[in-house]
Amino acid sequence: MSKILVTKSSMPLYEEYCKEIKELWDSHWLTNMGIKHQQLEKMLEEYFGIEHVMLYTNGHLALENAIAALNLPKGGEVITTPFTFASTTHAIVRNGLVPVFCDIKEFDYTIDTDKIEDLITDNTVAIVPVHVYGNICDVEEIDRIANKYGLKVVYDAAHAFAVKYKGKSSASFGDASMFSFHATKVFNTIEGGCVCFQNPEWEMLLYNMKNFGIQGTESVQYVGGNAKMNEFQAAMGICNMRHLSEEIDKRKAVVERYRSRLEGVEGIKLSVVQENVESNYAYFPVVFDGYKYTRNEVFEKLAETGIGARKYFYPLTNSFECYRNYPTAGVEKTPIAQHMALRVLTLPLYADLELKDVDKICDVILEER
Numbered sequence: 001m002s003k004i005l006v007t008k009s010s011m012p013l014y015e016e017y018c019k020e021i022k023e024l025w026d027s028h029w030l031t032n033m034g035i036k037h038q039q040l041e042k043m044l045e046e047y048f049g050i051e052h053v054m055l056y057t058n059g060h061l062a063l064e065n066a067i068a069a070l071n072l073p074k075g076g077e078v079i080t081t082p083f084t085f086a087s088t089t090h091a092i093v094r095n096g097l098v099p100v101f102c103d104i105k106e107f108d109y110t111i112d113t114d115k116i117e118d119l120i121t122d123n124t125v126a127i128v129p130v131h132v133y134g135n136i137c138d139v140e141e142i143d144r145i146a147n148k149y150g151l152k153v154v155y156d157a158a159h160a161f162a163v164k165y166k167g168k169s170s171a172s173f174g175d176a177s178m179f180s181f182h183a184t185k186v187f188n189t190i191e192g193g194c195v196c197f198q199n200p201e202w203e204m205l206l207y208n209m210k211n212f213g214i215q216g217t218e219s220v221q222y223v224g225g226n227a228k229m230n231e232f233q234a235a236m237g238i239c240n241m242r243h244l245s246e247e248i249d250k251r252k253a254v255v256e257r258y259r260s261r262l263e264g265v266e267g268i269k270l271s272v273v274q275e276n277v278e279s280n281y282a283y284f285p286v287v288f289d290g291y292k293y294t295r296n297e298v299f300e301k302l303a304e305t306g307i308g309a310r311k312y313f314y315p316l317t318n319s320f321e322c323y324r325n326y327p328t329a330g331v332e333k334t335p336i337a338q339h340m341a342l343r344v345l346t347l348p349l350y351a352d353l354e355l356k357d358v359d360k361i362c363d364v365i366l367e368e369r
């Protein structure tokens with residue numbers, strides 16, 4: 001049997017991409033907010049139904065810059081969760097802020113809003129929640145808490161492209177949201193990302209941050225870095241946007257097949273289907289809790305058959321070596337997140353995954369046939 005990887009990047013036809021980048025060969029304009037960059041930014045503003053989108057060379061720098069734009073006092077505490085990709089916690093720490101880890105909810109893996117207020121101190125300045133696997137956080141409750149205590153909110157929405165809550169885009173919550181357009185995400189620009197934000201003044205601020213603070217040819221107004229998306233990335237995004245709804249429909253069929261095979265099996269728990277949420281079917285997490293095999297055993301069984309699953313998210317970010325000396329670190333502070341991290345496996349999921357392969361994967365897990 002040929003190998004099945006955990007993900008496979010969505011790509012347009014070779015000819016479609018070549019046609020898209022032909023102009024770049026003619027113009028020799030390869031980066032620095034050229035025509036493709038402008039076109040993709042506009043496309044996304046329309047798609048999200050919001051006014052302000054800033055493109056970035058990757059999602060991580062987008063998140064780092066969004067947090068920097070809040071202009072928070074150094075050493076301020078930021079409430080976040082450890083059940084996420086390294087990027088979320090690193091973006092907080094690289095801004096000179098202190099991550100304070102809140103536990104997650106057992107059924108959708110997002111921040112447990114009932115536990116946020118207990119963590120708030122005089123030093124708390126912001127909340128950085130994660131829409132884990134595309135599951136939307138309790139945005140209304142987070143909003144209430146943020147208003148009550150005067151906190152800023154930046155969402156890590158890396159997993160939540162094309163997700164809607166009560167008909168509104170996932171890009172419209174908090175002060176800002178970061179999306180990743182990495183090759184492995186539902187929508188990709190090879191590498192890439194964006195910040196969606198509410199405050200019009202951030203247009204200039206974020207632009208300065210991603211382009212050395214250069215305004216015009218003779219004026220440098222800000223100590224910025226370089227995090228620009230180039231024209232080839234933007235061209236890939238333009239092509240992939242054309243096929244987005246098709247791709248999501250195919251993912252949906254894969255997810256439905258998984259659910260039909262795994263739902264109700266003793267010891268196997270699936271993510272809840274959230275109410276009022278239009279999903280992007282980004283991931284298919286399965287929790288092995290009291291199943292005849294442990295998560296690690298299932299992982300090994302799949303690997304032996306050439307099937308790649310991923311222990312995503314394991315380990316928790318609050319157990320990373322680089323945070324060992326942080327007083328706020330330690331998995332014992334977030335027991336539900338730790339429980340999940342030890343038991344969860346995300347199964348292969350991408351638009352072109354064939355349903356017969358989904359069946360093979362389920363056969364291995366369930367030991368059928």
Ligand SMILES: *Cc1c(COP(=O)(O)O)cnc(C)c1O
Nearest residue numbers: 058059060085087158180181182
């Ligand atoms: C992918 C991802 C990021 C980082 O995005 P890049 O585009 O890879 O830099 C941040 N947070 C989460 C939760 C992610 O999955």
